Amino acid sequence: MSEQTLTIIKPDAVAAGNAGKILAHLEGEGFRILGLKRLHLSRDQARAFYEVHRERPFYDSLVEFMTSGPVMAAALERDDAVAGLRRVMGATNPEEADEGTIRALYASSIEKNSIHGSLSPENAALELAFFFSRAELIGA
Numbered sequence: 001m002s003e004q005t006l007t008i009i010k011p012d013a014v015a016a017g018n019a020g021k022i023l024a025h026l027e028g029e030g031f032r033i034l035g036l037k038r039l040h041l042s043r044d045q046a047r048a049f050y051e052v053h054r055e056r057p058f059y060d061s062l063v064e065f066m067t068s069g070p071v072m073a074a075a076l077e078r079d080d081a082v083a084g085l086r087r088v089m090g091a092t093n094p095e096e097a098d099e100g101t102i103r104a105l106y107a108s109s110i111e112k113n114s115i116h117g118s119l120s121p122e123n124a125a126l127e128l129a130f131f132f133s134r135a136e137l138i139g140a
C-alpha cells in the first residue's frame with residue numbers, strides 16, 4: 001500500500017556532494033519525492049528531532065554532527081515506503097550494510113552514515129510533520 005516516509009540526507013553526504021546521487025538512487029528504487037528542503041538544523045532542532053536518543057551515549061556527538069552543515073530533508077512516497085527505505089539505506093553501521101545499499105555506498109562511519117529514515121509509519125507521520133506542513137504535502 002502506498003505510504004509516506006521521511007528521509008534526511010545527512011551533513012556528511014551533503015558536504016561530499018552526494019545528495020543528488022542519493023536522491024537519484026531513491027527515485028531508482030521507486031520513491032517519489034513529494035517534498036524536498038535544504039536546511040541547516042539548529043542545535044535545538046537537532047536535539048528535538050533525536051529526542052528519543054537523548055539517553056544514549058552518542059546523543060551529544062550526534063547533535064553536533066547533525067548541526068555541522070546543511071542537510072536535505074525529503075518526504076517520500078512508495079508502496080511499503082517505511083520498511084522499503086530502511087532496506088535501501090542498509091544497516092546503521094556501514095561495515096554491516098549490504099552491498100549496494102546507500103550506507104554501503106556513501107557512509108563513512110556508524111555516525112556519519114549519510115542518511116536517515118523513519119522507523120515506523122507512526123514515527124514517519126511525526127517526522128514528516130517536523131519538516132513539512134500538511135499544506136506542503138497535499139496533492140504533491
Ligand code: ATP
Pocket residue numbers: 053058062091092110111112113115116117118119
Ligand atoms: P537513523 O535514525 O538516522 O535513520 P538508524 O535508525 O539506523 O539511523 P539509530 O539507532 O536510530 O540508527 O541512531 C540514530 C543515528 O545515531 C544513527 O543513524 C547514527 O548517525 C547515530 N548513531 C547510532 N549509533 C551510534 C553509535 N554507536 N555511535 C555513534 N553514532 C551512532
Ligand code: MG
Pocket residue numbers: 117119
Ligand atoms: Mg533511527
